[in-house]
Amino acid sequence: MTFTKTSQKFGQWADSRANTVYGLGFSSESNLAKFAEKFAEFKEAARIAKEKSQEKMELTSTPSQESAPGDLQSPLTSESINGTEERVTPDTTQHTEPRAEPSQNALPFSHSSSNINKHWEAELEALKGNNAKLTAALLESTANVKQWKQQLGAYQEEAERLHKRVTELECVSGQTTVIKSQKTELNQTIEELESALKAKEEELERLKAEVESANDFQSQKDSLTQKLQDMESRNQTLEAQLSDLEQRLESNQQEREAFRNSLRSLLELLDGKLFELTELRDTLGKLLENS
Template sequence: MIVVIDPSTKKNWVPTSKHAVTVSYFFDSTRNVYRIISLDGSKAIINSTITPNMTFTKTSQKFGQWADSRANTVYGLGFSSENHLVKFADKFAEFKEAARLAKEKSQEKMELTSTPSQESAPGDLLSPLTSESINGTDDERVTPDTPQHTEPRAEPSQNALPFSHSSSSINKHWEAELAALKGNNAKLTAALLESTANVKQWKQQLAAYQEEAERLHKRVTELECVSGQTTVIKSQKTELNQTIEELELALKAKEEELERLKAEVESANDFQSQKDLLTDKLQDTEARNQVLEAQLSDLEQRLESSQLEREAFRKSLRSLLELLDSKIFELTELRDTLAKLLEGS
């Protein structure tokens, strides 16, 4: 997250981007300076040159800020973790020290290249150019050309009048002034060409940053789509969890019913075994009953035959008794007859 201080109140933070963006350190080799760059699409929301007098302050575990006097604002950065904040602060301190060393070297180089004859107007001309080439912008580097050309022309006329004793000294003075102006003009032309090359290089780097920003923006869009899909997946997951819970309850009820059915099956198996046992006994009984019935039928047949024989025997006995009775009667009549005969004799 990137924020800047509110220019009206100088107290509140104002966000500069609606989503997370990349913040990078950039080394400008032509100017020998370090910059902090951040792009939001094609818009540069941070373009801060690191100077030796800057200080990066960690105000919390995930937030830091620094003041940029050239931009007349205070930048604030929010990080995803304290480790990222520490790495950023270490790099800031490292590049701040590098900027200090580069500034000292440039000042030493200016002092070595300066001469007593250039301490007046030419020295004033080179000083703003050198400072602007280190820390300024492209517009600031080009605008000072016009007043710097006119100012040296005014000074020789003012300084030459007291010492113009002859035309030869005036000509020499103007020739020296013209040579100095030509040298300064050549230096300004070289600086302008260098600034043009720097602008082209900066445009190329800006285009690369824009491509990287577009790629990251697409990635963020994809991640947002994935996040939306994640919300749908979470809702589907919640519904699936509810369905799973309902199925688990139904499964538990089915398991209980299955246990009950198993108990019933076991009891039915016991009943079946008892039934099989009783069936075997019944079959044995039926077999024995058939045998007994056969025996009974045989006995009935034998009894019937016995009864028939008995009836026949009884009939025979009756016929014999009748025959005996008739014989007895005959004998009786014969006895009586014999008795009468005896009595009569």
């Protein structure tokens, strides 16, 4: 079994014999690194103990079966998707495969396996404490989490489907190199989805700002429309006043024209009277000269 870091605070390993995948979440990346180191140390110790047991079995003539430590299933299995940990607490069990009793020559390996089991139990208790803290922190953070947006739910379903695909690949295939490469690609896909979601949220914020700006423009437009209507009404009033003034001006012009015609008539009449008076004066003058 190989422990693989799937994220900064989550790791998992698969047992192909039991067709099971185990996972653990940690409160920090340093704790995850320490667990990975211990996992590798116990894996190496188990390999060395197995090799020594096989060597002793080859030297002995009595056939015996190796006693291997049981598989440990973590009490708290959690999955980390996009940095959010989901808690799943199955029943804490420790599976020990029944095997035949080893011979006397294999007793050192049995003792080593017992020590490994004890060490594993101590590590398991420590992990229980860490997982209890993680559970408390997870419950506290879950209480403050807002409702997922619809698009985030779609991305989360896609991420869950990708993680399920990773689990299936780990159970079916024993080629860890291929699994790691595929897992890396899937993690990159998840990161791309997260970046796309972030871009969509930024676009949504921008659209909200544009909507607010459009609302402001609409209010300004309504205000200008009202002012324009007021101006049109005032313009109609002024046009009516102008039409009245034009009518009055035309009437005044007609009156002035009639007055001018009257003056011309009076001037012509006055000119005739003056001409008659002039003739009368000339006649009177001639009469005075004759007399």
